[in-house]
Amino acid sequence: MIEDLKEGTILPPVVIGIVTDANKYKKVKKGEITCEQLITDDAMEQLSIIDGMQRTTALMKAVSEKEEVNQRELRVEYWISDNSNSLLYRMLILNTGQVPWNVRRQIEIVFSGIVKEIKENVAGIEVFEIDDSAKRSKGGQYQADGLVELFLAFGARTWKINTKEKLTDEFTRHDFLQSSGETDLVRLFCEVLKCMVQMDILLDAKYKKKEENSGGKKKKVL
Structure with missing residues (x-):
């Protein structure tokens, strides 16, 4: 080409x-x-x-x-x-299986609008994209492609989605579209994600405080 x-x-x-x-x-x-x-x-x-x-x-x-x-x-x-929901089904149908970049980059490009909505609507969250050199170092930090996979699993009402194989699955597409039609899926997902982020930040702070109180030394478990 x-x-x-x-x-x-x-x-x-x-x-x-x-x-x-x-x-x-x-x-x-x-x-x-x-x-x-x-x-x-x-x-x-x-x-x-x-x-x-x-x-x-x-x-x-x-x-x-x-x-x-x-x-x-x-x-x-x-x-x-x-509303981004109305474009999601078309994104899944037309882009799944086309991998001009690696799968992670494809996910981030196709669902960039969803990632942006998550950044805007979930307080305390920090999202790393494929071109960022940063890695998770505290609670509330996540990779963009991981959040998209979580969002797709949430919409398809399943616990896990293999983005390389399952995005083309007719059952997943049908369930995802049905969920999108029933409610504002992105808004609902952001509400659930807020709870997860808050818990993640609290657990991280508690763990770090425990480390500080113990002098920063980790106990060896036999």
């Missing part, structure tokens, strides 16, 4: 999902503002690649090898919603 792009191949459209607030969503439906006006620097984290991850990766590689590719026009379609 990279060589084809360098030779001038025309790609199918890349589909971008945009989550915006209810007020802007109504204005878009009425034609008062355009899709392009929704894409500001502040809104970049609300964008997700719904379809076209492999094409995007190939395009970036082609541009790095031949600058002329960057001057060509690319068709982009926008799917707009005022």
